[in-house]
Amino acid sequence: MVKSMTGYGRGEASVEGGKLIFEIRTLNAKNADISIKSSLLPRNKDLEVRKKLAQKLVRGTIDLYITWEPDDKDGAKGLNTALAELYYRQLASLAHNLGMGDAHPETLLAAVLRLPDVVDSKNQEIITEDNWSTVEAAIDCAIEHLDAFRRKEGAILRNDVTEKVERILAMVDEIEQYDHERVAFIREDLFKKIEELKISLDKQRFEQEMIYYLEKLDINEEKVRLRQHCRYYLDTLDNEEAPGKKLGFIAQEMGREINTTGSKANHTEIQKIVVRMKDELEKIKEQSLNIL
Numbered sequence: 001m002v003k004s005m006t007g008y009g010r011g012e013a014s015v016e017g018g019k020l021i022f023e024i025r026t027l028n029a030k031n032a033d034i035s036i037k038s039s040l041l042p043r044n045k046d047l048e049v050r051k052k053l054a055q056k057l058v059r060g061t062i063d064l065y066i067t068w069e070p071d072d073k074d075g076a077k078g079l080n081t082a083l084a085e086l087y088y089r090q091l092a093s094l095a096h097n098l099g100m101g102d103a104h105p106e107t108l109l110a111a112v113l114r115l116p117d118v119v120d121s122k123n124q125e126i127i128t129e130d131n132w133s134t135v136e137a138a139i140d141c142a143i144e145h146l147d148a149f150r151r152k153e154g155a156i157l158r159n160d161v162t163e164k165v166e167r168i169l170a171m172v173d174e175i176e177q178y179d180h181e182r183v184a185f186i187r188e189d190l191f192k193k194i195e196e197l198k199i200s201l202d203k204q205r206f207e208q209e210m211i212y213y214l215e216k217l218d219i220n221e222e223k224v225r226l227r228q229h230c231r232y233y234l235d236t237l238d239n240e241e242a243p244g245k246k247l248g249f250i251a252q253e254m255g256r257e258i259n260t261t262g263s264k265a266n267h268t269e270i271q272k273i274v275v276r277m278k279d280e281l282e283k284i285k286e287q288s289l290n291i292l
Contacts, residue, residue, distance in 0.1 A: 002237060003292040004153030005029070005060040005244070009146025013138035015131040018070035022142045024053075026150075027061040028290050030245075038066035040126055049139065056143050058242050058292055064139075068126055080118055087112045150292065158237060161247075161287050164280045165230050168254070171273050171280075172223050172230075175261070179219070182267040186217065217264050226257040233284075237291075244291040251285045 005028040013020040020040070032054040041049060053062050091108050112118060127135050233250045236243045258281060262274035 001151060001241075002154040002158040002243070003147070003150040004157055004290050005150070005292050006153060006290060007146040007149040009142040009144065009149060011138035011141030011143075011145065013131070013134045015126065015134060017126070018068060020126065020135060020138060021065075021067040021069065022138050023065040023067070024057075024142045024146050025063045025065070026057060026146065029059060029061040032057065032059045032062060034062045034064070036064045036066070038064070040066045040068055042125070042127055045127065045132070052139065053143070057146070059244075060292070064142075084112050084118050087115050087118065154291065157287055157291055161237065161284050161291075162234060164284050164287075165233055167280050168258075168277050169227060169230050171277050172226055174273050175219070175223065175270055178267055178269050178273075182265070182270060186266060217266060219261050219264050222257045222261045222264070226254060226261070229254045229257065242292045244288060247288040247291060248285070251281060251288055254284075255281055 005026060007024075007026045009024045011022045013022070034050050034053050036046065036049065049064070053064065088108055091111060095108075229250055233247060233254070236246055236250065240246065255278075258274060258277045262271055262278075265271045265274060
């Protein structure tokens with residue numbers, strides 16, 4: 001099953017006082033690069049969660065976001081009335097001592113509410129051992145949703161790269177129709193140049209050198225190896241759990257054979273086909289980077 005490295009998953013856990021929301025986003029990367037974007041997760045659970053993400057998601061840039069949504073009754077901020085009264089009296093006294101008269105009560109109150117520690121939200125540990133099983137289930141749910149997303153995107157990627165590899169295979173067949181024509185053209189071109197230069201030749205020696213020269217320009221081995229690499233790519237795509245890295249290496253080998261074919265071609269139509277092959281291969285390489 002081909003999977004994309006790009007994905008999104010979400011899970012929720014209802015615990016005492018509110019709701020925890022877990023969101024996981026992944027992008028492509030060579031290894032598992034895990035980042036937990038929250039201070040809500042206790043330190044003693046950090047390593048456990050990272051191991052879980054690495055084991056189930058394998059690799060990629062993996063970001064876990066944890067959001068806390070308190071219940072209405074528990075989410076209200078508390079007012080430190082004793083401290084507020086102290087601040088109020090001090091500010092009123094300061095205003096009087098500075099000759100400002102009696103300051104307006106609403107103005108003083110607004111100033112007091114902006115001072116430190118007057119208004120505090122409840123600060124308590126949200127994720128505990130008591131609710132950890134519920135929290136862990138929500139994380140697993142987010143991972144499952146993300147995995148489903150990856151499988152869906154992976155099916156699209158598989159169809160896309162398969163079509164492109166098959167196009168390259170078809171182009172190898174296109175080259176066949178020009179190969180014999182290419183050899184005849186090279187021989188004819190050499191004879192024309194010799195006639196123009198009016199050189200007397202040892203025909204037997206010339207034929208030997210011609211055979212050696214044409215062997216150096218022969219592209220049959222390149223075509224055979226390119227076909228093998230293409231079939232190996234498709235086989236790896238369908239039969240390995242996480243083929244992304246290997247597909248990248250196979251694509252490099254495909255590129256070597258295509259480049260060698262182009263350098264040996266000496267034929268306009270074959271070189272045009274080689275350019276088309278390179279275009280398809282670049283797209284294959286780009287998509288391979290997104291395959292898990």
